[in-house]
Amino acid sequence: MKNRGWSLETAAMVLPAVLFLIVVFIYPFIYALKMSFTIGDEGTVTFANYIRFFQDSVEMKTVWNTLVISVPVTILTIVLAVPIAYYMRNGIRHEKLVTFFLMIPMTLGVVLIAEGMITYFGRNGWLMLILERLGFIHERTGLIHNYWGVVISLFIQSFPMGLTILIGYTRGIHPSLERASRMLGATKSQTFWKVIFPLMMPGILIAFCLNFTSAFSVFTSAIMLGQATSTTRVMAYSAYITAYEYFDYNFSSTICIMMVIIQFILIGIVFALRNKLYKGASSVGKG
């Protein structure tokens, strides 16, 4: 094929996408970046917002809260989705039905899940009433409006997505690889760790990134199912109240930029770990 270079048509085809990116992502990001380095309407460049961010114990606690919610949810999702995706690789019975039920949380949306959980697990929810009626508990406490409420609801939202991505990857691994491995004397577990898992790795990384970024920007669940002012005060909530209750748009922008930076750092760590693991695995037995 001939390389036609940049023609007018190519440019015309790409333009809408570029414009879209600029309007939706790049401009807001640069605008927020600029805001985060200024105070009030003065317009002079300053690090004051960032210094304040790192010195403010509430904000530091918020960063911690957000990580303590999002990292375990993401890890739990991956740890459960990998074996299930592996199990489902050659199809299972009633697969359409199972997939349908798995996908429901994705379509329901955050608010509906939160309301459902309040109905079930709240202080006046069915679970507590039943437990009290059966005499297992004397005082109804409720399992939500705390850390666990947020974690559970986030898990319900992120698991189907992680699983869907990973099933796609396991199905992409040709079944003959597994058979070849068995025939070469590998046990089932050796086959999983030496053949299947490394080949699932790209999918695991993608699922991790997508689930982590969505869990890290948790907002609705933290308010509806947690204690947004204390134990589940997360960065998105913090940015929100800073902007719309204290009307400090500049500091709110700083929080948003910090969210982006922290996400990048975590994803960076995960990729670095992967590279290390991968190198270790593939150098075995080489002369």
Added chain:
Amino acid sequence: MKVFNQLIMKDMCKSFGNLHVLKDFNLTINRGEFVTFLGPSGCGKSTALNCISGLLNITSGVIQVDDEVLDNGGKVFVSPEKRGFGIIFQNYALFPHMTVFDNIAFSLSVAHRPKDEIQKKVSEVIRMVHLEGQENKFPSQLSGGQQQRVAIARSVVMEPRLLLLDEPLSNLDTKLRTEMRYELKQIHNQLERASIYVTHDQSEALALSDKIVIMKLGKVQQIGTPKQVFLFPANRFVADFMGYKNIWNAKIIAVEETDGIRKIQVESYGISFVVHSTIGENKIVEEALLGSFQKGTDVLLASRPDDISAGIGQFNNMTAIVEGTEYLGTSMQVTGMVRDGMPIQARIEPETLVAAKGTISLTIPPDKLIVLPKVEEE
């Protein structure tokens, strides 16, 4: 692993639900033999191979190596990694995330063999399959032929007591296929172990095998040496597969046995034919026909296009109306009609003058005609 003397399959059956893919499969493979499963696509060749490998459980019957039962369709089942068989798949199934070296070393490293032993053995087989210098490449960086060699090396390095090959050459181009076919046979001879080779290609089977197993719809049709199945097909299906393109309905007129030669006179579409065969040479068909070598029995009369020539001979002369000709270089393919419902294909001297829609005299030597049972095989 210890070399075996015999791999025995007794009444092996395999069903997927209601689909009976293998029916009463009986076969014995001796030490050092190269056995081919030959048959059209979908006849159950891969299924048979996978049952032997342990990748599938059999439904009933027995598979055993000498007196060690591998699978009896019930309680006894030796899992594939414990059978010590090597397999080469049609798509090679190389591990894409491992280098050539690591692919080949896989069986040794999962068995936790010492590093210097792995190094030594892998280098040996790399030399054997001519892959020197490719050790650190990934499968995606290799040509089809090289990938095939890696697949062979990877199976051979574990010194399997049986090598299973599932259409290993079908992804290669014709020239490479012939070369690799030769090399595969060399490797088989070096290993001095048994091999089972699956193919739908008649010429591959003839070139490679000590023993050919011809299958149709999950049933063994004939087992024999290349020469036996080629010269003495047991039934219409095998005959057709082996290139007996002319198969006509016929009736036995007379049978006479003299000097170890059986002379059968048959009639087909009103034409009288003479068939000569050496007694005892074609036991399978003889047994099937034992009751049928009698006057009046309906049989099939078969011949191969290559054995028919233009002109008039001592026996078996016909006149055919020519429908088409194809010049093939070393011969000329003539398609014609001897009688209504009695088409003929012949490969004659390429220089013969043949007029389209004209007539041609054709003749078949008596020892090139075969008689087959008429019963419809399953």
